[in-house]
Amino acid sequence: MTTHAPGTLTELFEQTALRHPTAVAVSDGDGRMTYRELDEATRASAHALIAHGVAPGDTVAVHMPRGVPVVVAVLAVLRAGAACLPIDEVYPEARRDQMLGDGAATHVLVAPGRAERLARPGPAVLEWPPAPADGRAGEPPAPLAPPAPAGAACVLFTSGSTGTPRAVVLEHRHVVGFALADTLPALRPGDRTAQSSSISFDTFTFELWRSFAQGAEVVVVPGIPELMEADLGKELRRRRITAMLAPAIALNHLARHDREALSGLRLLCSGGDVLLPATCRALREGGFTGELFNLYGPTETTVACSGFPVTDTALLGEQVPIGHSFGRARLHVLDERLRPVPAGVPGDLYVGGPGVGRGYLGRPGLSARTFVADPFAGDGTRMYATGDRVRSGEDGALEYLGRTDSQVKIRGHRVEPQEVERALCRYEAVSEAAVLSAGEPGEKRLVAFVVAAGDGFLLRELRSRLRDTVPAHLVPAEIIALDTMPTDAHGKRDRRRLAELLGDHASRRSRYVAPRTDTERFLATIWEDLLNVEAVGALDDFFTLGGHSLLAVRVRLLLRRRLDVPITPEAIFEHSVLEEQARLIDGLRKEVLTP
Numbered sequence: 001m002t003t004h005a006p007g008t009l010t011e012l013f014e015q016t017a018l019r020h021p022t023a024v025a026v027s028d029g030d031g032r033m034t035y036r037e038l039d040e041a042t043r044a045s046a047h048a049l050i051a052h053g054v055a056p057g058d059t060v061a062v063h064m065p066r067g068v069p070v071v072v073a074v075l076a077v078l079r080a081g082a083a084c085l086p087i088d089e090v091y092p093e094a095r096r097d098q099m100l101g102d103g104a105a106t107h108v109l110v111a112p113g114r115a116e117r118l119a120r121p122g123p124a125v126l127e128w129p130p131a132p133a134d135g136r137a138g139e140p141p142a143p144l145a146p147p148a149p150a151g152a153a154c155v156l157f158t159s160g161s162t163g164t165p166r167a168v169v170l171e172h173r174h175v176v177g178f179a180l181a182d183t184l185p186a187l188r189p190g191d192r193t194a195q196s197s198s199i200s201f202d203t204f205t206f207e208l209w210r211s212f213a214q215g216a217e218v219v220v221v222p223g224i225p226e227l228m229e230a231d232l233g234k235e236l237r238r239r240r241i242t243a244m245l246a247p248a249i250a251l252n253h254l255a256r257h258d259r260e261a262l263s264g265l266r267l268l269c270s271g272g273d274v275l276l277p278a279t280c281r282a283l284r285e286g287g288f289t290g291e292l293f294n295l296y297g298p299t300e301t302t303v304a305c306s307g308f309p310v311t312d313t314a315l316l317g318e319q320v321p322i323g324h325s326f327g328r329a330r331l332h333v334l335d336e337r338l339r340p341v342p343a344g345v346p347g348d349l350y351v352g353g354p355g356v357g358r359g360y361l362g363r364p365g366l367s368a369r370t371f372v373a374d375p376f377a378g379d380g381t382r383m384y385a386t387g388d389r390v391r392s393g394e395d396g397a398l399e400y401l402g403r404t405d406s407q408v409k410i411r412g413h414r415v416e417p418q419e420v421e422r423a424l425c426r427y428e429a430v431s432e433a434a435v436l437s438a439g440e441p442g443e444k445r446l447v448a449f450v451v452a453a454g455d456g457f458l459l460r461e462l463r464s465r466l467r468d469t470v471p472a473h474l475v476p477a478e479i480i481a482l483d484t485m486p487t488d489a490h491g492k493r494d495r496r497r498l499a500e501l502l503g504d505h506a507s508r509r510s511r512y513v514a515p516r517t518d519t520e521r522f523l524a525t526i527w528e529d530l531l532n533v534e535a536v537g538a539l540d541d542f543f544t545l546g547g548h549s550l551l552a553v554r555v556r557l558l559l560r561r562r563l564d565v566p567i568t569p570e571a572i573f574e575h576s577v578l579e580e581q582a583r584l585i586d587g588l589r590k591e592v593l594t595p
Contacts, residue, residue: 005180007149008172010079012179013212014039020215023189028067028220038072045076047141048130054107056081056145059155061100061108062199063087063118064128067220070199071208073109073128079144082106083152083169086199094469097122099200103155103167104361149173155361156202158299158414165419167361174302175205177354179213181327185269185293185307187243189215194236194244196221201413202299203245203271216243224250233261242266245295248273255279259286271295271304273409273444274400277316284313296322296400298414300370300384302355305329308397321397322390329353330376331398332383333390338375341391346401349390352376352383408437408444413473415446423470424450427462432485434498435476445477447502451485461532512537519582519589526558527578538579542572565589 006012016024017035024035033041054060060077062084064070070086077084085103087096089111100108105123115125147153153172157165178184187193193211195218197203211218219239221227224246227235232254236244244262248270254261259282262268267290268283275294283292297304308323310316325331330352333341341347352374359367374383389401408415417435424433432451437444450462466475486497515521515538524536531545542552552572559565565588575581 006176008078008147008151009153009175009179009209010075010146010172012176012209013075016212016215020189023215023217024212026068026071026195026218026220031068033068033072038075041072042075042079043144044132045072045129046079046144048132049076049080049082049107049126050144051132052107052126052130053124054080054082056147056151058082058106059085059104059152061085061087061103061105061123063089063096063108063114064111065089066195066199066223069111069128071195071218071220074208077109078147078153078172081145081147081151083155085155086204088198088200088471090198091200091471092467092469093117095471098165099157099167102165102362103157147172149176152358154205156205156299157200166363166366168299169358169361170205170299170302171358174355174357175209177327178205178302178304179209183326184210184304185267185291185295185309187211187214187216187267191216191242191266192219192240193217194219194221194239194241196224196227197245198223202303205303206245206269211243231261232258233263236261237264243268245269245271247271248275248279248294251283252276252279255282255286259283261286263287263289266290267293269293269295269307271297272413275320277313277318277320280310280316280320281313294320294322296398297326298351298384298386300357301329301351301353301386302357305351305353305355306331306398319399321393322400323397325353327353327355329355330374330383332376333392333398343392343394343396346389346391348404349386349388349398350374350383351386352381356382356384408446410437410444410446410473413471415474417446420446420448420470420474420476423466423474424448424462426469427465430462434485434493434495436495436498436502438477438502446474448476448479449482449485449498449501450479451482513539515578515582517582517586519586520578522563523578523582523585526555530554536578538582540578542576542578542581559585563589 006015021035026033026038060082062070062073064073074084085105087099100122107126108118108123109126109128110118112127115127118125149172151172152169153175154170156168156170158168187210193207193216195207197207208218219241221239242265244265251270255278262283263286265288268288280292292310293307294310295304295307297306304326306323306325308321310320332350332352333347334350335341335347356371359371370385371382372385374381387404387407389404390398391401392398420435421433424430429452430450434449436447438447439445462479463475486494512535515524520538527536527542527545528534533545552569555572556567556569559567565585567588571584575584
């Protein structure tokens with residue numbers, strides 16, 4: 001076995017055994033595999049994959065439930081010389097198929113009994129574990145050909161600026177450099193790292209390869225939402241977790257509702273969104289005394305390229321910095337002409353160095369626009385245009401200021417509103433859609449405005465259809481129906497007006513007043529049923545809630561049939577607020593409504 005610096009992930013895994021022969025392992029609720037067992041299982045599975053047609057340079061998708069078998073499958077794919085495309089099994093069929101196609105997968109690994117779910121033209125489907133390679137009994141298999149450092153190791157998807165997700169290709173040398181970076185938060189032999197991320201998210205790379213590189217055990221646990229529902233602190237103590245990477249949105253929530261949950265950790269890393277200073281203080285007050293790091297890094301630069309250790313929370317200002325570069329990453333804060341800006345001046349963040357990925361699979365034009373020549377390197381390498389605005393503080397630590405485009409972070413995922421808009425417009429009842437983000441930094445949510453294509457639609461049905469086509473983080477928290485989409489003087493969509501409508505909507509919901517009379521309560525029940533909304537208040541407006549002319553006709557019919565009230569169409573529009581409409585109805589009624 002070689003002892004030189006590893007150039008590939010397979011070498012990194014193998015060399016770890018020389019330093020930490022008993023520490024490297026992976027476990028879940030059903031069992032545990034030591035390094036030796038992993039080594040044997042992944043070698044045998046790699047030979048089986050090759051026998052089933054997997055060749056160097058192929059891309060093999062892993063579409064399996066979280067657990068030890070997923071880790072074994074990833075290692076086996078790499079040892080077979082292929083790149084791994086991890087696809088979360090909870091992803092809807094449409095998103096899964098899109099990833100398989102755009103990711104150019106030649107094979108897809110599925111759990112036993114799941115092959116029929118992918119009975120479609122495309123990659124060859126193999127149930128895990130693959131059948132052993134044919135051969136004469138006792139005959140040792142041929143040695144596995146090692147992958148090249150510049151060979152593709154993984155294909156990870158991130159949301160696209162054109163509304164189409166992008167497949168990012170990372171090479172072995174990129175991930176190895178990240179895993180071995182001595183300036184990253186340090187794991188220790190004996191640490192137990194929680195593997196709680198979706199396998200499709202780039203933090204899975206942190207949880208797996210950073211742990212292996214430093215002799216820690218990977219402990220597969222349920223995802224963060226499931227952990228929080230099952231008493232996060234109790235579950236982490238039961239699994240004896242010492243290190244964890246958690247989305248900032250989850251930490252912000254825990255800081256308010258369960259600040260003691262993470263008190264037993266030795267190392268806690270945050271990433272994916274804005275980490276609030278108040279969250280850091282609350283976690284310390286809740287008993288967390290370990291190391292706390294705020295990490296930053298797009299998938300395109302291999303998981304994380306900078307970070308900030310939160311030591312003294314009293315010194316934090318209005319935000320937690322994204323910090324200084326990790327490893328050999330080069331962070332450039334530049335103006336529109338790619339010139340460095342002075343300290344304290346906002347600029348666009350570009351990332352250079354050996355962690356910059358290969359580019360976007362099958363999209364050379366986009367790759368050329370986003371992965372540009374690095375004028376500061378002098379060696380012909382590229383830097384990645386992150387699209388983030390930052391500025392450097394007095395100590396050189398970077399502060400995140402926002403995006404230069406419409407991209408937002410939702411529960412740690414990079415989301416392009418256009419992707420959600422396209423998904424909404426694939427629903428035949430929607431003619432137009434616009435998606436905005438709402439909420440405070442670190443707690444952003446998506447809100448969609450939609451215009452009906454014909455006779456209207458049910459918002460509840462629309463949300464249900466979305467859940468069948470896109471991952472959960474792309475489903476808007478709220479969908480608001482409009483008669484027409486506002487446009488500016490040039491005929492373009494007026495996002496400023498949409499933001500105002502969103503503010504009006506939020507203001508209305510924040511001043512909820514419960515219906516007070518029998519008529520208001522009766523009318524509220526009708527609106528809730530027709531508009532598919534909950535808790536309609538006395539100050540709510542029918543059309544702001546998503547009503548339109550066809551639904552107004554339905555209100556008139558119900559009022560006439562149930563209350564014998566001859567209300568006119570004009571009256572519905574002139575008295576669209578519930579309390580006003582209720583007063584109008586009372587004035588037109590021949591008798592008082594009884595409960």
